Amino acid sequence: MTLMRLHDTLLAHFGAQHWWPAETPFEVMVGAILTQNTAWTNVERAIKALKTADALSVAAILALDHDTLAALIRPAGYFNVKARRLKALCQSLYDAGVADAPERLAQQGTAAELRDRLLTINGVGAETADSILLYALERPSFVVDTYTRRSFTRLGLLRGNETYAAIQAYFQAALPTDLALFNEYHALIVALGKHHCRPTPRCAGCPLNTHCAHDQHAQHTLPLRKTAAL
DNA sequence: TACCAGGAGAAAA
């Protein structure tokens, strides 16, 4: 099955995912940091707290002291680490002169140049950089996450030990460079990954026939523990 | 109780 056909199968089964669930590009960037190794429901609590405190802006986050910011994002876990990372992100946006409209960062270079700049920010690794590029800056950069590696290894399309760059290149070589397609595909892979872990009531069967509709994690052919290569 | 969640960076080997 081609990657395009696979996308169509997942879309037909799970429906459009409407990612990224955020009101502004800056909220996407903040969410990308907060969701690192963390359930999205916990990220939502943290973002809500930032909004309630009127602190969801570059200037506000830079103005907050560490302990106050950490307390606001506490529900997202790793709050001391993520407070530093949010500060670093905001400082970078401020230095780029786009504090008032972070989405304008997209006007400051090619996708590759923007990616390199994002990767220099402490706390922004490959996946977070690609998530920001794709969902906040609207550049078609395919996002690879733990679910991508796990599910596609189960499907026999990956070995499982490839580097992040190799997996990204695999998808980008096989798919047309299309913002909407990359957006939906990654979201669908996350839906599939969650389904593998915990089949939903409305969907007892697996769309890809990978025998996942059983007790949690029991049917995984891969350990849930992340591989170091990702 | 134990395990996992839309990772990244530092430290150790």
Next chain:
DNA sequence: TTTTCTCATGGT
């Protein structure tokens, strides 16, 4: 260079 450790809350 590759592997291991650390960061932490909330749901199942």
